[in-house]
Amino acid sequence: MLLITILNFAFPADIPEKVSVQLQWKHQFEFAGFYAAKEKGFYKEAGLDVDLIEFDGVSNIIDDVLNGDVTFGITYSTLIYRYLKGDPLVMLANFLKQSPLVLVTQKQYKLPSDLRGKKVMVSDTIINDAKLMMMFKKFDMNESDFISVLPTFNLQDFIDKKVDAVTVFVTNETFQLDKRGIAYNVLDPSAYGVRFYDLNLFTSQKELREHPQRVSAFRNATIKGWKYALKHKDEMIRLILAKYNTQHKDYASLKYEADQMENMILSKLYPVGSIDPKRVKEISQTFISLGMLSPSTPLDLDPFIYNTVPDDIGLSQEESSYLNTKNVITYCSDPDWLPLSAIVQGKHIGMDADYLSILSEKIGRPFHLVPTKNWNESLRFAKEGKCDILTLAMETPKRKEYLLFTNPILNIPLVLVTGIDKGFYTNLRELADKKIGITKGYAYEELFKKINPGIKLVGVESVTKGMQMVAKGQLFGFIDNLKSIGYLIQKEYVGTLKISAKFDQNLVLGYGVRKNQPQLRSILNKAITTLNEGKIQAIENRWTSVKIENGVNHTMLLMILLVVLLLILIFYYRFRKIHAEKNALETISNIDALTELFNRRKIDQLINSEVKRITTKGRFSLILIDIDNFKNINDSYGHDVGDIILKHISIILKNNVRKKDCVGRWGGEEFLIVCPDTGKQEAARFSERIRAAIENERFEKVLNVTASFGIAEYNRENIDDTPLIRRLDKALYQSKRAGKNRASVAS
Known part of the structure; x- marks a missing residue:
């Protein structure tokens, strides 16, 4: 002791x-x-x-x-x-x-392009000021277009006008300038779409x-x-x-x-x-x-960005610690087993890929594919430790020697596919003298050899190859899971192959994990137990839809159906073409070409419809919006910039109107929103939200733009009192007279 x-x-x-x-x-x-x-x-x-x-x-x-x-x-x-x-x-x-890094300029310089040939105090390396250089690039400028001055970290050089611009932090130096009453402008790269951390x-x-x-x-x-x-x-x-x-x-x-x-x-x-x-x-x-990196630079950011461990699947301290050492989890899959799994042009697709995407979110780690040429190579890579997990694998005694297996994620019937002219088999002894294909290395190859020793099994490279051999008559039939067989029949072999037998054995699939990583197996098990049944069903529905053939030959019926379908498609195509042409003409007549909102003609129609409707019941409101100082924008920056502002605001309006509202360009810089079943107070609150959205948006070159709003409610009692638009104009005039950038409701 x-x-x-x-x-x-x-x-x-x-x-x-x-x-x-x-x-x-x-x-x-x-x-x-x-x-x-x-x-x-x-x-x-x-x-x-x-x-x-x-x-x-x-x-x-x-x-x-x-x-x-x-x-x-x-x-x-x-x-x-x-x-x-x-x-x-x-x-x-x-x-x-x-980033708080901005460029402070002497008050006469308002745009980055104004600094051509001027003295700009920036860092001694472009890397540190890449954010600023990207802003200059948007104005067709680079570091040779201004005179670079090495930083002295002394704000007095700017105050004494030894330089025309200097990099500062808006968290600090701008306060000092304001405190001393120094006039300046700020060029913030984020206002030009350059956003740095x-x-x-x-x-x-x-x-x-x-x-x-x-x-x-x-x-x-x-x-x-x-x-x-x-x-x-x-x-x-x-x-x-x-x-x-x-x-x-x-x-x-x-x-x-x-x-x-x-x-x-x-x-x-x-x-x-x-x-x-x-x-x-x-x-x-x-x-x-900016040319600082080659265009071919691989942007593999997973090892760089630290992934935090999620806390919603009940991980232990040991499991969390394990994940902290694993920024990426590698996996091997079957490269030719759709709809379950395939590798196409180096990309993993299929149900397997969709499941992994969900599991990745659950455990907070990305899964990286280790590409293989076939399933046997995937097995070999897993055995050699070249990948952390083997996906959608069935547990067998041989595989348990080098893999730990998770709980199953799929349980699929095994079926036999044959030519469409073959019968339906309920007794497998009828296949004793037939050549039946099965994919080499699949778990059920070993299983079938044990329980059906009389069947002549022929190993093939993949399910795709096996189906081809059946279609060519080189094999009597081929055994695989229902989802893969059904998928390929619908895709390539309708009217040629059919499912002729269903076996009592099922394909039970989970994930095989390297034996030296038991924590990963337990993490995956916890993630699998939390999988949402709706999401799993959605994945299955997206990839599979198949029925087992009941033994009746449907070749003739199928041909008739195909002819009928072809005629339906021809008529449908003609109908769609005529309908599309009609819609296109209607769109052209109702849409403003610049903003892609409704034009004044269409808005007039919508207002008239609302007026007719409220003669019996209900009410509606109109909101008239006018961009403040728009003439100055056109005069200062040109009509091209003015058009960009109009388009930008039209996008803001589209993103903020409710489903029942209709928005259009009323003319020039004015927009009008028709709000059915809406009173003036609700319309005022709605207008305030849009006004704030415009005020807080950053616009190209102009940066800050505001708008004024006029609002009026219409119902059976007041619809005939005053012309509709006159009441709106008066409300809008109140906003303008009161200082702009506000909303006023017509009395």
Whole structure:
């Protein structure tokens, strides 16, 4: 007992693991989530002792992580570029959904194209400013079109007008400019469709491979810290002032930064720390577009984006830890077994692929296909450990020597296919002298040889080959599962082959897992038990639909039906063609060519229909929308940009109107919405939603556009009082006179 006490004292069980984090800049609210995780004990609870390292202005953060000088790093979207160039990195979390990096210009420069030949203070490497360079590219500019000035990190150079533009962060420097009363313009790449991530947490693939639990614990504690920091901004500001204020900022500066950070984290829209693979791919393609990466660069992002373990299938701690070490799960499948499975031009299709897609969502890991030429090669690859799982495989004594099997996912009858002129067989002894094909390596080859030794089984390469041999008379019949046989009959052998027998044995299919990965088998079993029956049935319905032949020859009936079907198709084609031509003419007469909304002619018809309807019952409202200052847009940017604005707003209207509403272009920059069975208050709330959507949208070149709204309700009591449009015009005029960008209801 004394020895145990001494050992416990000498080697305490709960010593926190020391890890370090290289910040991407000086201490400020940008790293409040990390401060919260450290100071509130979240890292300590995770068994970690975390050292937060302030940026020294010269370190290369990515290289420091790769070299093992620090455990984790925080950096810009440069991280994605470095991974695509071959560096073994893992992106663990993203906190800023929009990069705060913008270009501040002297007040006379309003567009990127205004900076041709001007002095622009940017980073010494295009990688760091790829977001800005992509914005310039949209204006047919590159780095040779302006004079690059190396950064001094001194805002005074801009204030003294030594440069015409400088890169800044809207979380910090713009506040300083406003505070000092300096006039400036902001060129934000995101306003031109260039959206980059920032504040990206990452580590090396080596760290993840060797310490998966530590990586997971650190990531989770950091996200917990950010959630706390966003809910307690004032507390975090005071903490920074007391303990992390190396830049000597005041409360107001940190409060401004905190509010800006919250706007860019967008925690109400995205889970804190989440990574959108589509956005990462979009950023990757930006690097390619700028010529920084070859167009042939493979965008294989699965090993790069850290996948979190889902918590809705009841995984144990051991299973979760296992998944933390597996960014990708490899699998081998049958390359020629439709509708169950096939590989076409390197892509896996069939029911198997659909099941794997659902299971991937369940366990939070992608499945990667290891292509094979045939089923025997898939078996060999599984035996040699070249893939983690063998999909839709039947358990046999031989396979159990090297695979663990999950619970079944499919249970399918086995059937015999023959020529259509053959009989229907209920007694398999009738097949004793027949040559019957069966796919080599399939589990039921072994099964049938044992239970039906009298049948002459001939091994063939695939189900497709077996069916071909039956059709050519080289085999009397072929044995396989009902779904595959039925699929191929409907696709290629209608009127040639039929199902002539159903066996008592079924094909029971699950997943074979490498024997050294029992955790994966248990994870897949848990995922399989949570599969939605509706989704499984939808997959089966999409791929299969077949009935077993009852032994009657239907050749003549089939031929008659085909002729009748052909005549029906001819008449249907003629009808559809005439109907399509009629619809096309009607569309041309009712649709505005520019916006693809209803034109004024069609809107007039709709209004007249509503007027006739409410003579007996009901009511309706009209909403008239006018783009504010549209003449100035045309005069300043040209009619081409004006047309783009009209199209953009028409899309906003289409996406926001209700099913029962009809929207059209009333003329020029005016739009009109007909709202059946709608009172003025409901129409006003609806208008406010559309008004906000337009105000918050970013438009090409113009950026911000607003619109004014006029609303009027019509019913049996007031329909004859005033001309309809006059009441609308008056309401719209009230909005314009009151300052625009608002909605007014006609009295």
